[in-house]
Amino acid sequence: MQLKFEHQQYQTDAVGAVVRLFEGEPNHKQLFELNAGGASPVVANRLHLPHSEIGRNLNAVQKAFKQPETQIGEHGLNFSVEMETGTGKTYVYLRTVFELNRRYGWKKFVIVVPSVAIREGVVQSIRAMTAHFQTAFDKPAFQFHVYSSERLNALRNFAVNHHIEILMMNIDAFNKDKNVINRVNESGNAPIQWISGTRPIVMIDEPQNMETDLAKQAIDALNPLFVLRYSATHKNPYHKIYSLNPIEAYNLKLVKQIEVEPVLAKNDVNGAYVVLKGFVPGKKKLSAKVEIHYQDKKETKKKTVTIASGDDLFDKSGGNESYRHGFIVNRLDAEAAEMVLSNGQIITLGEGGDALRDEVMKKQIECTIKEHLAKEKRLNPKGIKVLSLFFIDRVANYRNGGKFARWFEEIYERETGKSAAGAHNGYFSQDKNGDKDTNGSSAADEKTYDLIMRDKEKLLSFNSPLRFIFSHSALKEGWDNPNVFQICTLNETRSPVKKRQEIGRGLRLAVNQRGERVRDEGVNILTVVANESYESFAANLQKEYEDECGIEFGNGGAKPRAKRTRQHFRRGFTLDPAFLEIWKKLQHKTRYSVQFEREKLIQTACEKIKEMAQVQKPQIMVQKAVIRQTQTDGIWGEERSSRAEQADIDWEIPDVLHEIQKKTLLTRQTVFEILHRSGRIGEIGNNPQRFIDLATEKIQTALYGLMMEGIEYFRLPYDDSVYQQSLASWQELEQDGKEFFKNEHTFAINQKDGKKREKTIYADYIPLDSDTENRFALDCENYENVKFYFKLPKCFKIPTPIGNYNPDWALVMENQEKVYFVAETKNTGKGIQEGVDMDKLRETEQQKIRCAARCFAVFDGVAYRTVKKVEELA
Incomplete structure (x- = not known):
């Protein structure tokens, strides 16, 4: 089969962008000059056009193709063409060879590539395109060579021949002094001088792979008339004159459209899974990245951790029992690309894996x-x-x-x-x-x-x-x-x-x-x-x-990237009476006690496990999605179908009672009674680790619910040293501020109207996480009866049985009297009446809010509320 080549308009534009750089240059077709030694005739390229004129042409081309304008002195005669993979980049620069010859008579061209793979691809393209170019350019005489250190006489032919000469070179063949082409021979010359004497036009394929000082020096040694750089991914776009980026190519239908068919394992968290991901060299000690099954408080999941010789994967996994014996790292060997464990297992880089990987x-x-x-x-x-x-x-x-x-x-x-x-x-x-x-x-x-x-x-x-x-x-x-x-x-x-x-x-x-x-x-x-x-x-x-x-996607559907910003605090806020009054009230420490009956716990937990969804076997999920791309909205997938199949694998059953006991801190007997009465023990074989995680979650939910019913908070005696320490932390922020990531929810303290802003502790921004919080801050600024407000810092925590809780806001309000509030902002949508519908919140959120209400009940003069808007604070 003979491939047929069409010349597309975008390819014509890319070729034309280069040709137009040299408008005003005479045609040198019949001219030649002698090399520096004068010993043999060298047919060389010549350039008469002054750089200032090329610079004016450059800016005209950049303007025509909507590229940023650059000054010719910035990068000299180095020009970049950006074309997406699959749109004919090789065709474009090969056609440019013939077009430059026809227009200006230049004859000597060197194509520099970074690898064997790309070199062979270009060689094949030239073979396939020869007939096409012969027809398009009225049968021009040309020779094409791949440089070989074993055929140095070909360089002389390249230099002295009068027709088009194209020489292809791998950068590694001439970027070192020891390369044959750079060695001085008996005549006192190095073979590379045959090339440099011709002032070749150098075309670099994938120049982002040739940005080292060594590579740049090697290119300069070719003594190029000028350099053309072609890539889909320029690292440094020297004088970019044309661009067809991947989004444009995709939406112009110049390349295939893409659909993705993911094949994924679900519920796959059983056993001692270990994958060696890579090595991390250090000054003192070699370490490595491994992926393992990690147990956090809620569930078991895959996680990449850093390990060194002597580390125990049992500890690194959060105490996952699968790694209890034999998983100490005995040796790391980056040269052999392997890790040796104390059980004798040798894990090679990239090997290892879960039971479902083959499936x-x-x-x-x-x-x-x-x-x-x-x-x-x-x-x-x-x-x-x-x-x-x-x-x-x-x-x-x-x-x-x-x-x-x-x-x-x-x-x-x-x-x-x-x-x-x-x-x-x-x-x-x-x-x-x-x-x-x-x-x-x-x-x-x-x-x-x-x-x-x-x-x-x-x-x-x-x-x-x-x-x-x-x-x-x-x-x-x-x-x-x-x-x-x-x-x-x-x-x-x-x-x-x-x-x-x-x-x-x-x-x-x-x-x-x-x-x-x-x-x-x-x-x-x-x-x-x-x-x-x-x-x-x-x-x-x-x-x-x-x-x-360097594509910048707009905001029309793609979430804008958060920007790192410094938050500043109002000078003197730590002396403000309103701040000092409420902060002194909030600094009291508390503790809690809980009471519940064992039998009620067993009964409640048993019912919750009975009601939980069936424990599924690990599955292999197959989806299909079309990939959409626009410069406005970014890149996203639209799912078209999905299906799941169960994987039949016999799992080794761990000590289920011990695993649940370890997470809940209940006795083994209590855990056994709960599971036995639930009637769900038969599902353990489906997916042991998932059963452990789900059953633990239900038992903890029951346990925490009973604890909430019987929780009682006590205020500890006032400790002035703790108060002074926290005040010092505020004073440090007042002095230095802090960094945060600004996003679309960040509230700006508007000072453009000339009014003094002293209702809060901030001078410019309040970092927030939702539109509800942003509206709350705006209302605090606008409502007259809000005298002072601020976001409670992350370090302000209320202890609860299910973890520490950090409320949102502290406020001082005043109508006839001064009232101090701690507020949690939630938005559960419009209900039958205004306010927050607590039933729509997650159970853990409800539990923490109930704990906070009981906790603040022992504070003097501080009311705790869960609200959507400021006006709900009565």
């Missing part, structure tokens, strides 16, 4: 095959071959009967009734021992790239039965295929491949059997079968666009 990956393969077959049924009659790409992180999982190959063949043959032979294959680097894991940048990868590049067009033909491609990290960059419609990431590490890198392998618009682009929107849909939620996928993709492309 999730098997389901990912199934979803990919089903999606593939459905698209084949729809697209094959249109002459479009469908390809699916699997990324894996360990070659052994595919080759020689690896689990991925076994699962694929089982599922494929079950779904199609046909043999899987020939339908799938892997592209991996090899050494003398066979396939190997590599990072995509080694010499061993070159054959892999060569193979996949040679097969690129073959893969598009119905004549080849191969439709499912398995590859290692080698294909993370530099290779894509227009007919990749599914991408499935089977990485045991769960380490996130960059989303742009992941989807980039399949963003190009599809082609049919005649090699023509298919621009049907219903055809061009890329399905990413992911092991993360679509919300997470969208959020990570948006963050990459922000970080790598």
